[in-house]
Amino acid sequence: NAGVTQTPKFQVLKTGQSMTLQCAQDMNHNSMYWYRQDPGMGLRLIYYSASEGTTDKGEVPNGYNVSRLNKREFSLRLESAAPSQTSVYFCASSGLQGSHEQYFGPGTRLTVT
Amino acid sequence: AQSVTQLGSHVSVSEGALVLLRCNYSSSVPPYLFWYVQYPNQGLQLLLKYTTGATLVKGINGFEAEFKKSETSFHLTKPSAHMSDAAEYFCAVSDSGGYQKVTFGTGTKLQVIP
Numbered sequence: 001n002a003g004v005t006q007t008p009k010f011q012v013l014k015t016g017q018s019m020t021l022q023c024a025q026d027m028n029h030n031s032m033y034w035y036r037q038d039p040g041m042g043l044r045l046i047y048y049s050a051s052e053g054t055t056d057k058g059e060v061p062n063g064y065n066v067s068r069l070n071k072r073e074f075s076l077r078l079e080s081a082a083p084s085q086t087s088v089y090f091c092a093s094s095g096l097q098g099s100h101e102q103y104f105g106p107g108t109r110l111t112v113t
Numbered sequence: 114a115q116s117v118t119q120l121g122s123h124v125s126v127s128e129g130a131l132v133l134l135r136c137n138y139s140s141s142v143p144p145y146l147f148w149y150v151q152y153p154n155q156g157l158q159l160l161l162k163y164t165t166g167a168t169l170v171k172g173i174n175g176f177e178a179e180f181k182k183s184e185t186s187f188h189l190t191k192p193s194a195h196m197s198d199a200a201e202y203f204c205a206v207s208d209s210g211g212y213q214k215v216t217f218g219t220g221t222k223l224q225v226i227p
Contacts, residue, residue: 004156035217040122042203043157065142090156100164100207102215104156105199 012080012111015061029095032074036087056095062074115140119218132191134206146187147205199225
C-alpha cells in the first residue's frame with residue numbers, strides 16, 4: 001500500500017498563476033483533508049471532505065477550492081496564486097471507525113513569487 | 114471548541130537525558146488526544162494516541178504520554194533521548210463525537226545534543 005500520495009512534491013508559481021495539487025489514498029478511507037503548514041503556526045485546515053461527495057471549509061479556505069473526485073482522490077486548487085500561499089501543503093485521510101487517526105502524505109512545497 | 118497549547122516551540126536535551134514535551138488541551142467533550150512526529154521534509158506520522166481506557170499510553174520509539182483530565186494535559190515523555198529523536202512534535206485533539214476533525218498544536222522542535 002502506498003498510503004497517501006501527493007503530487008507534485010515541489011512547485012514554484014508566479015503571482016496570479018493557477019495550479020492543482022493532487023492527493024490520493026489507497027486505504028479506503030472516508031474522510032480526507034487539506035492542511036497548510038507555516039513556521040510557528042502548526043497545521044491549519046484548509047478544506048475537508050467527510051465522505052465522498054461532500055466538502056466543507058476549514059479554518060483558512062480563502063483562495064482555495066477543492067474537489068472530491070471519488071473516494072480515493074481529493075484535489076486542492078489555487079485559482080490565482082498569491083505570495084501568502086507560499087507554504088507546505090499536506091493531504092491526510094482518516095476512516096477507521098472511532099479512531100480519528102489521520103494518515104499524512106509527504107507534502108507539497110509551494111513557493112509563489 | 115477544542116484547542117491545543119504546546120509549551121515551548123524549541124526544546125534541547127542532551128543525548129541520554131529525559132525528554133518532556135508539554136501539551137495542554139481544551140475540549141467541551143471527552144477528547145481523543147494524539148502526538149504526531151514530523152522528521153525533516155516528511156509528513157506527520159502518529160506517535161501515540163489516547164481514546165479511552167488506560168491513561169498512560171505507550172507509543173513507538175520508546176515514547177509515552179499520560180492523559181491527566183484534572184490538569185487537561187497530555188505531556189509526551191521518553192526516558193532517554195536518542196539522536197534520531199530530533200524532529201518536530203505535534204500534539205493534537207479531536208472530540209469523541211462523530212466527525213473526525215483534529216486540531217493541531219503549533220509544534221515543538223526537539224534538538225538532541227550529543
